[in-house]
Amino acid sequence: MSAFTVTLPGGKVWTPKFVGEIDQEKCIGCGRCYKVCGREVLEMVGINEDGEMVRLAGSDEDDEDEYDKKVMSIANVENCVGCEACAKICPKQCYTHQAVAA
């Protein structure tokens, strides 16, 4: 397979690695990845006692009774540009990234 690449203005070829999965078992909900992503790919969600995702209403309105813990999720994968900043900042190595076929 030949990977999708981008030729940068300086002539170097870069292979983006797009976000694949977040291991929510390892995620501690620190939000660092959310802060570094400039593409609105990520969204913090709650996980309830049944292991189901619960959307958060917003920091002022969170009902903490509805979830056991907060974890990061991938809300808009189509926005990802494959920069891997989220993986680099994550202290728990939660992320999997991959190149895509050209």
Ligand code: SF4
């Ligand atoms: S790889 Fe970059 S664009 Fe994609 S989710 Fe991570 S920080 Fe956002």
Ligand code: SF4
């Ligand atoms: S940086 Fe890692 S541990 Fe922190 S919220 Fe993101 S995925 Fe979870």
